[in-house]
Every structure is written in structure tokens, then in C-alpha cells.
Amino acid sequence: MAGVEVTAESRPATPLWWLLFSAGGVMSAFFMPVTVFLTSIAVAADWLDEEELLDAVRHPLGRAYLFLLVSLSLFHGAHRFRYALVDLGLPWLGRRAWLFYGLATIGTVVCGWFVLRL
Amino acid sequence: MAPTDSDLSGRPVVMDVFRFLPDEETEPRFQRYEIPYRDDDVVLDALNHIKAEVDATLSFRWACRMGVCGSCGMMVNGEPRLTCETFVNEFHPEPIRIEPLAHFPVARDLVINMEDFMDKLPTVKPWLVPADPKPIEEGEFLQSPAQLAAYKRFSMCINCMLCYSACPVYGLDETFIGPAALALAQRYNLDSRDGGKAERANVVTSHEGIWECTYVGDCTRVCPKEVDPAGAIQMAKLSYATDWVKSMLLPGG
Numbered sequence: 001m002a003g004v005e006v007t008a009e010s011r012p013a014t015p016l017w018w019l020l021f022s023a024g025g026v027m028s029a030f031f032m033p034v035t036v037f038l039t040s041i042a043v044a045a046d047w048l049d050e051e052e053l054l055d056a057v058r059h060p061l062g063r064a065y066l067f068l069l070v071s072l073s074l075f076h077g078a079h080r081f082r083y084a085l086v087d088l089g090l091p092w093l094g095r096r097a098w099l100f101y102g103l104a105t106i107g108t109v110v111c112g113w114f115v116l117r118l
Numbered sequence: 119m120a121p122t123d124s125d126l127s128g129r130p131v132v133m134d135v136f137r138f139l140p141d142e143e144t145e146p147r148f149q150r151y152e153i154p155y156r157d158d159d160v161v162l163d164a165l166n167h168i169k170a171e172v173d174a175t176l177s178f179r180w181a182c183r184m185g186v187c188g189s190c191g192m193m194v195n196g197e198p199r200l201t202c203e204t205f206v207n208e209f210h211p212e213p214i215r216i217e218p219l220a221h222f223p224v225a226r227d228l229v230i231n232m233e234d235f236m237d238k239l240p241t242v243k244p245w246l247v248p249a250d251p252k253p254i255e256e257g258e259f260l261q262s263p264a265q266l267a268a269y270k271r272f273s274m275c276i277n278c279m280l281c282y283s284a285c286p287v288y289g290l291d292e293t294f295i296g297p298a299a300l301a302l303a304q305r306y307n308l309d310s311r312d313g314g315k316a317e318r319a320n321v322v323t324s325h326e327g328i329w330e331c332t333y334v335g336d337c338t339r340v341c342p343k344e345v346d347p348a349g350a351i352q353m354a355k356l357s358y359a360t361d362w363v364k365s366m367l368l369p370g371g
Contacts (some may be wrong), residue, residue, distance in 0.1 A: 014323070014329045015323075015355075015358060015363070017363035018355055018359055022356075083332045086290070086291075087286065087287075087332065088288065089290075106273070
């Protein structure tokens with residue numbers, strides 16, 4: 001029998017990734033569809049003035065919202081994709097946490113740069 | 119014309135039962151039994167009928183026949199179920215396929231080896247670990263109805279292991295401590311009389327613990343006692359993650 005071999009390795013970052021994953025889940029489930037609707041459909045259909053929307057986004061709160069929306073969703077995706085790869089029988093890939101959270105971190109930096117330049 | 123109820127009750131119950139003697143056979147096989155239909159039979163009654171009247175060599179576990187002991191769990195048409203609570207008329211006249219609980223090694227026929235679960239269970243310390251020792255002379259621990267309600271649902275576990283059979287994470291990685299044991303850890307963490315949360319953290323928050331769970335939720339779906347292990351594990355994740363944030367913000371606190 002495999003028995004229980006609890007590895008005492010310290011994994012201090014796991015709760016951080018999980019919190020980012022959870023927060024990103026809320027953002028991508030509740031706020032992403034609204035944002036896509038406002039920025040794409042509503043503007044394209046002329047229900048919303050593009051300039052007004054841009055003004056709102058350039059407000060510090062608008063920038064913070066966009067930044068959190070994109071970066072947290074990236075961490076959500078990274079975490080989910082990592083666990084999905086393990087489930088799909090590719091644990092050697094899915095267990096490379098740094099790869100996925102690293103990509104999300106790069107995306108977050110790019111997003112921050114973009115949001116500041118808006 | 120559709121068969122009427124009386125036509126159906128005249129048809130036998132067809133059972134395709136998993137048979138395997140790991141010491142003597144290399145491959146499991148399915149054996150078909152046809153037994154008389156009775157409307158109020160559960161699957162366990164049907165198996166007992168086979169054992170008593172048809173084939174005494176069939177092996178399976180059972181004890182209480184009333185959904186309390188947790189020993190008659192089997193795969194019924196691919197779903198982990200307590201056979202004492204699963205009525206034959208749910209499937210009749212279609213054949214009923216009976217297999218041992220998935221994800222466990224087979225000891226014989228429908229009897230699984232539960233050593234893995236029995237080894238894991240005590241590692242999460244599923245008992246009261248009082249924060250401060252309290253001598254018997256000081257009397258019992260008092261608890262309000264609200265304090266009881268905080269953990270009561272998670273305390274209904276009968277260790278039937280259906281959740282381990284349903285859990286795809288455990289199916290892929292048997293080092294996962296698993297739904298029932300982690301739910302019990304959370305049950306004691308939520309108990310106002312308990313102070314063992316930090317002691318359990320070593321195992322519960324290890325790689326094999328709560329973070330391995332991907333919240334599929336099948337454990338909760340199959341649980342015959344409505345324990346909701348998936349919910350318990352989510353609560354544990356949030357609770358231990360909150361502790362982690364506090365420990366980061368207040369170093370040494």
C-alpha cells in the first residue's frame with residue numbers, strides 16, 4: 001500500500017496562488033462578461049459613447065478595475081490550466097508551477113504597462 | 119405495447135456481478151445471475167439472495183442494512199452507492215452491473231482493500247484536540263446550538279468511502295488524502311471545543327491535502343449522508359489561506 005507519506009516540504013506560496021485563483025474566478029465569471037459587453041457590444045451598437053467609456057477607464061478607479069480584471073483572470077487561468085493538465089495525464093507539465101504563474105506574472109506586468117498608458 | 123407493471127414484476131432481476139480472486143485469477147470477470155424480482159428489494163437484498171440461494175462463493179461486505187454502517191458501498195451501474203439504500207426497481211428490468219468501489223484494490227469479488235483510507239484517516243487527527251487541557255472535574259464542554267450547527271453537517275460521515283470512489287483526483291493520484299478525511303479535519307477545525315487546527319495544518323495543507331482538490335464536487339453528489347466534503351474542503355482552503363495572509367501581514371504573530 002502507498003500509505004501516507006506526507007511531505008513536509010514547505011509550500012508557502014500555495015495559498016497565495018489559490019487566493020489569486022479564487023479572486024480571478026470571481027472577476028472572470030461576474031465582471032468579464034459585463035466588461036466585454038460594455039467595451040465591445042455596447043460601443044459597437046452605439047448604446048455607449050466610446051469617448052465617455054474611455055474617460056471612465058482613464059479614471060484611476062477605471063484603470064485599477066481593468067488591471068485587476070485582467071491580471072486576476074490570468075492567474076485564474078494559469079491555475080486552472082495547470083490542474084487541468086495534471087487531470088489530463090500531463091503531471092510533468094502541470095506541476096511546473098513557475099511556468100504558468102510566470103506567464104501570468106508577465107501578462108500582469110504587460111497589463112500594468114498598458115493600463116498606465118491608456 | 120409498453121409492458122404493464124405486472125408484466126415487469128414477472129421478469130427476473132438480472133445482475134452482472136464482478137468476480138475476482140486476485141490470488142488465483144489474473145483477470146476479473148462478470149458473472150450473470152437472474153433472480154426473482156421483488157418490488158421492495160434493495161441491491162443488497164438481491165446480493166444476499168444470490169449468496170443464500172444461488173452461489174455461496176460470492177463475497178461482499180455488509181452489516182447494518184440501514185445506511186449507517188457504511189460497509190456495503192459498491193459501484194451500481196458505474197455509480198458509487200450504498201447497496202442497502204439502492205432499490206432494485208430503480209433499474210429493473212434492465213440488468214444491474216455490480217462492481218467493487220472504484221479506485222481501491224480488490225481483495226475478493228466485491229470486497230475492497232480499505233487500508234489506504236484507514237492509514238490516512240488518523241493523520242488528520244479526526245478527534246477533539248482541546249486548546250487547553252480540561253480536567254474532568256471541571257465538567258463537560260458546553261456548546262450553543264449555533265456552535266453545533268457550524269460543524270454538524272460534516273460530522274455525519276460514516277466512512278463508507280463512496281466519495282473516494284467518486285473523486286477523480288484520488289483516482290489519478292492515490293496519495294491525495296481525499297474527501298472524507300479532509301472533511302473530517304474541517305469538521306474538527308470548526309468545532310468550538312477544538313484547538314487542533316494548527317496541528318492539522320501540516321497534513322491538511324500539504325501537497326497531498328486540500329490544495330490537491332480541484333472542486334469537482336462528485337464527492338458531495340454521491341455522499342449518502344449529505345456531508346458535502348467538497349464544501350468542507352473549500353472552507354478549509356479559505357480558512358487556511360486566510361491564516362496564511364495573516365501570518366504574512368503579522369510576521370511572528
